[in-house]
Amino acid sequence: MEAKSYILVTGGAGFIGSHTIVELLNSGYSVVVIDNLVNAYAANEKQKPESIKRVEIITGKTVPCFNIDITDKKILNNLFQQFKIDCVIHFAALKAVGESVQIPLQYYQNNIAGSNTLFQVMQENNVKRLVFSSSATVYGTPQFLPITEDHPTGQGCTNPYGKSKYFTEEILKDVCVSDPEWQVILLRYFNPIGAHESGLIGEDPSGIPNNLLPYIAQVAVGKREKVNVFGADYDTPDGTGVRDYIHITDLAIGHLKAVLKLNDANFQGCEVYNLGTGRGYSVLEMIKAFSKASQKEIKYEICKRREGDVASSYADATKARKELDWIATRDINDMCFDAWRWQSANPSGYDQNPSIAR
Amino acid sequence: MEAKSYILVTGGAGFIGSHTIVELLNSGYSVVVIDNLVNAYAANEKQKPESIKRVEIITGKTVPCFNIDITDKKILNNLFQQFKIDCVIHFAALKAVGESVQIPLQYYQNNIAGSNTLFQVMQENNVKRLVFSSSATVYGTPQFLPITEDHPTGQGCTNPYGKSKYFTEEILKDVCVSDPEWQVILLRYFNPIGAHESGLIGEDPSGIPNNLLPYIAQVAVGKREKVNVFGADYDTPDGTGVRDYIHITDLAIGHLKAVLKLNDANFQGCEVYNLGTGRGYSVLEMIKAFSKASQKEIKYEICKRREGDVASSYADATKARKELDWIATRDINDMCFDAWRWQSANPSGYDQNPSIAR
Numbered sequence: 001m002e003a004k005s006y007i008l009v010t011g012g013a014g015f016i017g018s019h020t021i022v023e024l025l026n027s028g029y030s031v032v033v034i035d036n037l038v039n040a041y042a043a044n045e046k047q048k049p050e051s052i053k054r055v056e057i058i059t060g061k062t063v064p065c066f067n068i069d070i071t072d073k074k075i076l077n078n079l080f081q082q083f084k085i086d087c088v089i090h091f092a093a094l095k096a097v098g099e100s101v102q103i104p105l106q107y108y109q110n111n112i113a114g115s116n117t118l119f120q121v122m123q124e125n126n127v128k129r130l131v132f133s134s135s136a137t138v139y140g141t142p143q144f145l146p147i148t149e150d151h152p153t154g155q156g157c158t159n160p161y162g163k164s165k166y167f168t169e170e171i172l173k174d175v176c177v178s179d180p181e182w183q184v185i186l187l188r189y190f191n192p193i194g195a196h197e198s199g200l201i202g203e204d205p206s207g208i209p210n211n212l213l214p215y216i217a218q219v220a221v222g223k224r225e226k227v228n229v230f231g232a233d234y235d236t237p238d239g240t241g242v243r244d245y246i247h248i249t250d251l252a253i254g255h256l257k258a259v260l261k262l263n264d265a266n267f268q269g270c271e272v273y274n275l276g277t278g279r280g281y282s283v284l285e286m287i288k289a290f291s292k293a294s295q296k297e298i299k300y301e302i303c304k305r306r307e308g309d310v311a312s313s314y315a316d317a318t319k320a321r322k323e324l325d326w327i328a329t330r331d332i333n334d335m336c337f338d339a340w341r342w343q344s345a346n347p348s349g350y351d352q353n354p355s356i357a358r
Numbered sequence: 359m360e361a362k363s364y365i366l367v368t369g370g371a372g373f374i375g376s377h378t379i380v381e382l383l384n385s386g387y388s389v390v391v392i393d394n395l396v397n398a399y400a401a402n403e404k405q406k407p408e409s410i411k412r413v414e415i416i417t418g419k420t421v422p423c424f425n426i427d428i429t430d431k432k433i434l435n436n437l438f439q440q441f442k443i444d445c446v447i448h449f450a451a452l453k454a455v456g457e458s459v460q461i462p463l464q465y466y467q468n469n470i471a472g473s474n475t476l477f478q479v480m481q482e483n484n485v486k487r488l489v490f491s492s493s494a495t496v497y498g499t500p501q502f503l504p505i506t507e508d509h510p511t512g513q514g515c516t517n518p519y520g521k522s523k524y525f526t527e528e529i530l531k532d533v534c535v536s537d538p539e540w541q542v543i544l545l546r547y548f549n550p551i552g553a554h555e556s557g558l559i560g561e562d563p564s565g566i567p568n569n570l571l572p573y574i575a576q577v578a579v580g581k582r583e584k585v586n587v588f589g590a591d592y593d594t595p596d597g598t599g600v601r602d603y604i605h606i607t608d609l610a611i612g613h614l615k616a617v618l619k620l621n622d623a624n625f626q627g628c629e630v631y632n633l634g635t636g637r638g639y640s641v642l643e644m645i646k647a648f649s650k651a652s653q654k655e656i657k658y659e660i661c662k663r664r665e666g667d668v669a670s671s672y673a674d675a676t677k678a679r680k681e682l683d684w685i686a687t688r689d690i691n692d693m694c695f696d697a698w699r700w701q702s703a704n705p706s707g708y709d710q711n712p713s714i715a716r
């Protein structure tokens with residue numbers, strides 16, 4: 001085994017993973033990536049995912065990357081034998097809410113059984129530092145705003161995706177109770193959008209985007225006709241849903257700060273941090289901001305509310321500011337401008353040849 | 359494949375499994391059993407578990423039984439190819455609350471990942487009828503008594519064992535939402551005790567019993583010195599904890615009734631039933647009843663409360679009476695008498711040669 005130690009990033013070819021790796025590399029960390037390519041594009045099986053190639057361009061560094069599924073214990077174990085892993089950032093998960101309702105067993109297999117296998121391999125290899133990619137979805141319908149980390153979780157998680165995040169959090173809390181050597185940080189993301197300022201990496205959803213911003217961006221670039229606004233009769237200033245959008249680079253830096261926190265000798269057990277800006281924007285405000293950034297008209301249509309959507313959700317991010325020395329610095333215009341730079345330069349995402357089936 | 363159809367019983371060599379199989383066989387069903395023998399005794403690897411051998415003696419029928427772990431998808435799949443499975447009763451799980459706190463990842467691997475694998479194999483083989491062995495532990499600390507099936511679940515499940523039951527229930531609810539062909543019954547057990555009236559099968563805990571009744575029985579038989587009573591200052595008639603004990607044969611018949619319910623053409627989706635008597639007995643009442651049944655003095659000592667224990671817990675079993683035509687008919691004296699018959703005839707449980715390490 002090499003003497004050099006690495007941060008293992010699972011699901012590193014994805015949207016949040018790739019941006020996080022840039023920040024880690026730029027801060028001097030060495031990173032090894034695994035990804036099963038279910039949601040990431042590679043030209044062929046022997047090539048690295050396109051997102052990782054571009055991370056290498058941005059940073060000028062080489063990133064070892066393997067097509068490994070976290071449900072495969074034996075292969076995971078080999079990786080831990082091959083690389084000296086200091087810490088794991090665990091992004092790998094299926095993430096489409098609607099799909100999770102259709103095929104729950106696959107979601108639980110990937111997200112729960114896969115995570116549990118990863119944690120077992122970590123334990124067996126004496127690697128007990130982890131940053132877990134959780135979500136504000138674990139809060140369910142907000143009982144108060146802004147949402148603090150003390151807000152109840154697991155109640156009103158209505159879909160298998162959200163439940164899988166909640167269950168994995170609970171598993172990690174139990175692991176920390178069972179073995180005080182574990183150091184775990186759960187990061188609950190609000191709504192990450194935007195793209196790296198280089199325009200080289202960004203969000204590349206396959207099929208119809210599940211999230212608002214990629215959808216708006218695809219309308220702006222002419223790929224889709226109009227944005228469907230689900231509900232304009234909510235109890236919000238303009239009637240449309242309010243969410244806490246956060247620039248992907250700010251979110252990525254949050255992971256870097258979490259890794260620094262794990263290196264703090266006084267850090268013990270399991271801690272939870274919200275990553276959000278602390279303020280919300282409505283759907284119509286986002287459309288307006290994106291229209292300004294792209295200088296394109298964005299058509300939209302008001303539709304019926306979607307089941308399971310809430311009026312407003314935004315973070316209290318005080319704890320991350322105090323304990324991680326982290327704060328989101330990029331505003332809504334940065335988010336839209338960077339998203340537009342990425343989308344207009346990469347209208348088909350990472351796939352530069354749209355005729356190749358994804 | 360044979361034309362004959364079977365009920366697959368996972369964890370069939372265990373306490374509840376073995377008693378349920380007796381009732382199924384006596385009602386004319388054919389049963390195939392899998393068990394990984396983690397908690398069941400077999401004389402050697404080539405022999406059937408002792409409990410299953412005794413089930414065969416009681417019923418005069420042969421029970422195909424395989425040493426299969428539910429986490430092994432390939433072997434499970436082979437079994438579904440070999441036998442025509444009409445319905446699954448899923449008991450297989452690790453079940454020691456205290457141990458689950460020590461080794462949570464193994465519990466989640468077995469109970470969650472294993473269950474999920476079983477459900478995937480069922481789905482892939484178009485077997486969509488299931489009775490799941492859940493527990494009143496999913497209710498956490500009771501918010502009201504008696505506990506109905508509408509009582510909130512998942513809040514205050516403080517250990518991985520309890521959470522694994524709760525998570526598996528949630529997975530099954532999601533499966534039923536995703537595919538209306540599934541028919542699932544979740545049975546939430548209160549405190550099963552007693553033994554089959556033949557005295558041939560009963561509860562055979564390895565090591566120090568986790569539950570009150572096997573502990574009392576081992577004191578009565580002279581294997582342990584005294585019963586530790588954890589707390590005599592609860593808000594109950596005599597100050598000791600009150601639980602809803604149910605005779606294992608009544609519980610087993612509840613499973614038979616659940617299988618009959620699944621055969622009802624009108625049954626759809628996922629239904630939950632409490633299996634309890636609807637009344638509680640205190641620790642001291644149980645010691646007294648067991649002393650009467652065994653005609654032995656049972657020494658006990660009052661100790662401090664145990665963390666996580668509640669004062670009282672008992673079921674509202676009305677729903678099972680109305681919808682499953684099921685009611686517990688065996689009283690506390692039956693429970694203690696049958697437990698004593700089993701314990702006194704089998705002081706070392708199924709292992710007739712106590713010198714063999716378990």
